[in-house]
Amino acid sequence: EADIYQTPRYLVIGTGKKITLECSQTMGHDKMYWYQQDPGMELHLIHYSYGVNSTEKGDLSSESTVSRIRTEHFPLTLESARPSHTSQYLCASSEQESSYEQYFGPGTRLTVT
């Protein structure tokens, strides 16, 4: 059972605002991921991290940025939100040397008006 948390769960915000989506896990997992998923559509990897001070861009081009200063924390930031950023954002984590089983947080549903 994974303990991975995301806040806020729901966010409605106006265009141009800066937002940070929080993701924390208590399992000590080295690897963490951010996915974007529109309703009924597939998951798209937007960022991942192998450990502290390690971040990489994923498959889907994203205007967001991430940081990994602590093992347990992997926040995602949008400097200037736009309606095209409206989506569900899912955070996941997995152990570094395991079989790559990923555990997902509950997600943040973002609406930009």
Next chain:
Amino acid sequence: QKEVEQNSGPLSVPEGAIASLNCTYSDRGSQSFFWYRQYSGKSPELIMSIYSNGDKEDGRFTAQLNKASQYVSLLIRDSQPSDSATYLCAVGTHTGRRALTFGSGTRLQVQP
């Protein structure tokens, strides 16, 4: 060609029947295979993992892997309406990016 392919469905089965979900993958170096269940509006939940050829059973779920054919399947026995969800196949390689590649999912509908 997508790296992980699934039929989008919906796959409709009557309650009590066996649901069979299929997935093919393109990277022969893949070593880890997973099935996730995702209810509408929720996040994916890991339900099965398989790493070697053959069958792996867990309760009503059986995962099947055939690396030669690059094929993974999930069988759900005695399907229940609560099994209605989208099932995501995910494949991992232990080189390169070292992240899972997800299929687009198959929507399963279990009819009462």
